[in-house]
Amino acid sequence: MVEMAARSREKIARRQVDKFAERRDQLASAALQTLSELGYARTSLRDIAQNSEFSHGVLHYYFSDKIDLITYCVRQCKAECVTRYDHVVATATSADELRRGFAAALAATLREDAPMHRLWYDLRNQSLFDASFRSDVLEIDQSLEQMIWRVVSRFAELARAPLVVTPSIAYGIFDGLFQQALLRQVTDQSGEVASRLQASADSVLDSLIIAR
16 A cells, blocks of 8 residues: 555656646747747846746746746757757768758758747857856757767768768858858848758768768
């Protein structure tokens, strides 16, 4: 009986934890639109509450402050982003196929997820001045570097050619390329920016290996 009661308490506790996490996910999703429109500096919990169905008090119950909420939002979205190219890496059977697939996926996320990327770069810049979420930013940045390296190293493997870059250099190249495109995307919604990014990514991969 004692053991059964303990198991019952465990199940209840797990359900409570799951419910808490689920509600935090809902709040983070609701907050993303306001955050992506206004940016880190111009957004308060009150702004987020006014633009969602949740009250200011509810936001404060689930998140200690704005930094807690914003960091959670970005980590949630980047958790999905860091696996964005894994399917391309896993299914490509040639270097050309991987190059085309990766370049197309990179362009697609610029077109479809620009607000989230804007928020990420905003948060990363803010971490240079605010140490409270610096460790989270560094952790996310490292996961993005590993994501790019999976693409680059698999490309070299399929091309049967040695790489001329390290993981950090490869990440820096594509991160810079993407950030420049994102800046242009803010004022040019024609689709040309994404197309140019796709063409650039396609050619950059070749420059990272020693051709044979």
